[in-house]
Structure formats: C-alpha cells, structure tokens
Amino acid sequence: MLTEKDYCDYDTCVALKELGYKGISRFFYATKESPLRRYSYDQILTTRIADAVGHTLAISLYVAQKWLREEKDIHIEVYACAGGYMYELCKAYKPNSFSGGTTIYTPNDVDNPKLNDAGRYDDFETCLSEGIKSAVKILKEE
Numbered sequence: 001m002l003t004e005k006d007y008c009d010y011d012t013c014v015a016l017k018e019l020g021y022k023g024i025s026r027f028f029y030a031t032k033e034s035p036l037r038r039y040s041y042d043q044i045l046t047t048r049i050a051d052a053v054g055h056t057l058a059i060s061l062y063v064a065q066k067w068l069r070e071e072k073d074i075h076i077e078v079y080a081c082a083g084g085y086m087y088e089l090c091k092a093y094k095p096n097s098f099s100g101g102t103t104i105y106t107p108n109d110v111d112n113p114k115l116n117d118a119g120r121y122d123d124f125e126t127c128l129s130e131g132i133k134s135a136v137k138i139l140k141e142e
Helices: 010-018 047-052 061-072 124-141
Strands: 027-029 036-038 074-081 084-092 101-105
Touching (some): 061 124, 074 124, 084 124
Antiparallel strands (some): 074 084, 084 101
8 A cells, every 4th residue: 555655755746846747646735744645535636736726746756756767867776785775866878778877876975864874775665765856856957
C-alpha cells in the first residue's frame, strides 16, 4: 500500500509543476503545511483541476522519476551498497543506446541529517526522494 513516503513532498511537487509536469493523481496537498490527502473515492485530479481548486497535485516518486527520465533526460539511479542506499544523477547522451551516460551529480553530503552513520540513506524511498530533489534543483538552475 502506498504511503506518504511514496510521494514527493509539497515543495518538490510545486517545482515539478513549474518545470512542466502535467499528470493525474488521486492525492493532493491542500496547503504547504497540510498532510497528503486523497481526493474523493472514485475520482482523480489532473494538474489543471488541482490548480483550479487551489490544491497541489501529489506526484508519486515513481512517476516523478519516470517523468524526469523521459521528459528532462535525467536518470536517477538508486543503488544498494553496504550500509544503505545511494543515488547518482546521470544525463544520457544517446537515447536508447547501451553506451550509458554522463554522471552529472553524486551526493557527498556529510551534514545531511537524512544520512545514517554509514553516510547512506536508510531506505530506498528517502534516497529516491533526495535524488528527485537534486534533479529538480539542477533543472531550475539551468
């Protein structure tokens, strides 16, 4: 079952929308301080409807990762290593090729409170979320 941990936080959802994300979801944020909420039972929200009613569409981590990969050509690679999870951001230089891409960012945050004693993220979702935030930050600076 999906939980709040499986969705981007409010600020990341706003930033993704500013970068051009358009999609659908059953979940939304009413305000920055409000928790993730589910829209009515059998209905979904689009980005446009959420805007019209003053809400922010909640974007799942998977959908955000896929959108960044397909629309912005930034690949967020989360991998398990001793003591937890790490991520890298890569930019492919040849679509649909096996030649890989170029690493554009590898985190090295010793002061990041989300890292455990081994300098890794404890769970996959937190690691992916931080990777998405880093990708958004890079795209906003371009």
